[in-house]
Amino acid sequence: MATPIxxxxxxxxxxxxxxxxxxxxxxxxxxxxGKAKNLKTRVSSYFTKNQDHKRIKxxxxxxxxxxxxxxxxxxxxxxxxxxxxxxxxPKYNVMLKDGKTYPWICISNEKVPRIFQTRHVKKNVxxxxxxxxxxxxxxxxxxxxxxxxxxxGWTPISYINRTIKSEEELANYLSIINDIRTILNGNxxxxxxxxxKKMFLYSKSLKFEQAQIIKEKIDILNKxxxxxxxxxxxxxxxxxxxxISDEDAAFVNFLKIQSxxxxxxxxx
Numbered sequence: 001m002a003t004p005i006x007x008x009x010x011x012x013x014x015x016x017x018x019x020x021x022x023x024x025x026x027x028x029x030x031x032x033x034g035k036a037k038n039l040k041t042r043v044s045s046y047f048t049k050n051q052d053h054k055r056i057k058x059x060x061x062x063x064x065x066x067x068x069x070x071x072x073x074x075x076x077x078x079x080x081x082x083x084x085x086x087x088x089x090p091k092y093n094v095m096l097k098d099g100k101t102y103p104w105i106c107i108s109n110e111k112v113p114r115i116f117q118t119r120h121v122k123k124n125v126x127x128x129x130x131x132x133x134x135x136x137x138x139x140x141x142x143x144x145x146x147x148x149x150x151x152x153g154w155t156p157i158s159y160i161n162r163t164i165k166s167e168e169e170l171a172n173y174l175s176i177i178n179d180i181r182t183i184l185n186g187n188x189x190x191x192x193x194x195x196x197k198k199m200f201l202y203s204k205s206l207k208f209e210q211a212q213i214i215k216e217k218i219d220i221l222n223k224x225x226x227x228x229x230x231x232x233x234x235x236x237x238x239x240x241x242x243x244i245s246d247e248d249a250a251f252v253n254f255l256k257i258q259s260x261x262x263x264x265x266x267x268x
Contacts, residue, residue: 003047010066011047014040017070018077020084020265023092024065031062032092033084035077039068059092069265080262087263103138105129105184112164113177115145129184145180192218 003011014021019039023031036042043066051057071077085093108114108126117138121128164170182191195218202211240255256264 007047007063007066011040011044014043014066014068015070016040018072018074019068019070020077020081021066021068022084022265023059023063024067025062026064028065030088030090032059032090033081033088035074035081037074037077039070043068055092067265067267069267080265083263084265103135105138105141107177107181107184112170112173115142115177115180117142127181141184145183192222 016038018035018037020033020035021039021043022033025031034042046056046060046063051060069080071080103117103119104121106114106116106118106126106128108116109124110126113126117135118128164173179191195214199211199214199218202208202214238257240253240257242253244251252268254264254266254268255262
């Protein structure tokens with residue numbers, strides 16, 4: 001099938017940069033979101049290769065418009081792709097997985113909750129967060145949880161195998177689970193602020209050891225969040241517009257940022 005003229009023109013303008021691409025149909029409904037180390041090579045391959053997969057052929061026939069966002073690194077592309085897929089749930093992102101499902105993180109409903117990765121959602125088992133486009137993202141998050149709460153000598157994954165000896169210990173553990181739930185909901189800004197308040201109270205009470213533990217947690221969260229411009233601890237909820245124009249044309253870019261994460265990107 002010949003590539004439509006307006007698509008060929010778009011393909012010529014796509015740069016050889018890492019980023020994410022978004023396919024839209026004629027009704028401006030989003031069909032698919034993908035990431036690429038090289039946007040031009042990846043997007044062009046949909047139209048220049050003979051596609052064997054029937055669903056990809058069907059997707060390509062429906063593509064009416066292509067939008068893309070350039071980022072600095074492949075990791076940024078992965079994170080932005082993850083943010084946008086979770087927000088928009090494009091039809092073909094599920095269809096093109098050939099029956100495979102995205103990984104989720106589950107907090108179980110048990111009295112002493114466990115946190116684990118799964119590809120099967122069973123609502124009676126627990127509370128689910130995701131889906132995530134990569135197990136790498138899930139493993140990174142779980143690693144952050146372990147680092148964050150290692151100061152207690154137990155993590156939500158390993159502690160289930162140990163005995164909770166008092167109601168106070170259970171309350172502390174459930175508080176950690178709640179903090180992790182806050183992280184998974186994308187509200188690191190709120191969690192970091194709460195930790196800073198606790199650190200200040202400990203310092204004011206001359207409990208410097210406890211204050212240092214809290215500081216280390218804040219450092220871990222800041223380090224995790226500041227690894228990418230896609231998730232930035234210095235930005236909360238904001239809409240960003242940029243406009244570049246001359247006498248004949250204008251280019252408008254829009255980013256919607258929620259709790260420091262880009263959840264929507266549009267260009268016109």
